[in-house]
Amino acid sequence: MPELPEVETTVRDLRRLIVGRVIAKPGLSFADWPKMLITHPPEVMSQLLGSEEVLAINRRAKYVLVELGHAKFLVFHRKMTGNLFWREHDAPPDRYTHVIIPFVDGSELRFADLRKFGRVYLFLSREEMNQHLAKLGPEPLEDAFTEEIFHQIMTGRKGRLKPLLLNQALVVGLGNIYVNEALFVSGLHPERRAETLSRDDQNRLYQAIRMVLNKAVDNRGTTLSDYMDGEGQKGGNQEHLFVHFRQGEPCGNCGTTIIKTTVGQRGTYLCPQCQPEFKEQGLT
DNA sequence: CCACGATCCTGCTAGC
C-alpha cells in the first residue's frame, strides 16, 4: 500500500516519537507470523535485540530504516497493508498487529499488517543492510536526481511506461497511485512505449513525478483504505488525486470522464482526452 | 531485456 509519501510521513512521525528511546530486553515482545521476519526466526531476533538506543530513523525507497546502537539496523517494508505505530504502554491493541518492539519505558513500536505481506529485517551492520538495498534506483526527490539522470535512465529502455515506472530498480518510491497520477500530469498514456518519448516528454514526466510526490508528502500521504501514519491517523492526499480512484468522474483539466483500465495487471486510471494513445508507436 | 502469470494474505464489494 504505502508508496514514497506514505513511508516518508511515517518516518518523520517515528523520528519525532522514538529517536532516543531504548529497546527493552528481550527486544521482541510479540511475533505471531514468523514469515514476516526475514533475517532471523523470532527466538533469535528476540535475543539479538535488546538495550540498543534508537539513533535515527530514515527512509530508503519504501523501506523504513531504524538505526540502532551497536550498528544494528531494524528495517521494515510495509508492502500493501502494513502500518507502523508508536504506542504508549497502556494503549489499546491495534488490530492486525504481528510484530511488537518494546521500549524500556513501556511504550512500543507496533507493526500491523492485515495481509501479512510486510517484512521485517534485522541487519547487524550497515554493510549488511546496504547489500540488501543495493539494487534500488535513485531517490526521486533528492537533488542528485536531475532531469539529466532521468533522461539517462529512460533512454534506450523499451516497454510501456507504467510497468517501467513501477520498477524500483530504475527509480524508487512510485507505486500504482503515483504512477497513475504522474502519467496524467505529464499527459502520457500508461501504455506509451518509453522508446517513443521525446526529450521534452521525458522532462515533463520527470517534473510530474516530482510534483506529484512532493504534493503527497505535503499532504501526509494518501489514505484510500488502510494507510495510517505513525500515530494511526489518516493522510490527506486522497482529496487531491487527479485520476486515481476517480473513474466515472470528470477530468479536472478537460471534463472528459476518467476511465479505469488494466495495464501490466494493475488497475489504471486515466483521462482518455489528456492522455491519448500514441498511434505511431506500432510502426517503430 | 520485456511480458505475463502465480504467489504471499485477508477483507470488502459486486453480482447472482
Added chain:
DNA sequence: TGCTAGCAGGATCGTG
C-alpha cells in the same frame, strides 16, 4: 441473506 469471484496501494520468481 448467503455464496463466490474478483480486486486491493508491492515485489519477486519462473517461464516464454
